[in-house]
Amino acid sequence: MLKAEDAYSHAYALKYKEQKKEERLERYSEACEYFWRVYQHDPDLFTLNRIQSAAESCMWVKDFASAEKFRLFEELYIKRHPTEAEYGDAVPIMSFE
Numbered sequence: 001m002l003k004a005e006d007a008y009s010h011a012y013a014l015k016y017k018e019q020k021k022e023e024r025l026e027r028y029s030e031a032c033e034y035f036w037r038v039y040q041h042d043p044d045l046f047t048l049n050r051i052q053s054a055a056e057s058c059m060w061v062k063d064f065a066s067a068e069k070f071r072l073f074e075e076l077y078i079k080r081h082p083t084e085a086e087y088g089d090a091v092p093i094m095s096f097e
Contacts, residue, residue, distance in 0.1 A: 001045050004034030008053045011060070024060075031057035036066055043073065048084050051077055 011027030035054035038045055046054075055070035078085040 001034075001038050001050070004031050004038055004054070004057075005050070007031035007034060008057050011057070028057045028060035029063075032061055032063055032066060035070070039070075039073070046073070046077070048074070048077060048081065 008031035058067035
């Protein structure tokens with residue numbers, strides 16, 4: 001997962017530098033591949049943000065089949081984790097109601 005996140009972060013950061021699009025696409029391709037390997041090995045390692053990053057990585061490199069699988073996984077994940085979907089990875093610990 002670390003390699004996938006690193007490749008995604010690198011590609012995303014290159015968007016703000018004057019780098020060639022090909023270099024960004026290479027990083028997105030790596031990220032898509034790594035995310036897919038992790039998904040096949042253990043989908044429980046994913047958070048909502050990671051699923052969305054995986055789908056975005058695959059879309060950038062036109063791997064629409066993998067991107068669609070991640071989108072379907074995202075829908076399932078949201079149903080299973082409604083609190084995370086509403087609040088993000090940082091779930092509120094205390095309620096002040």
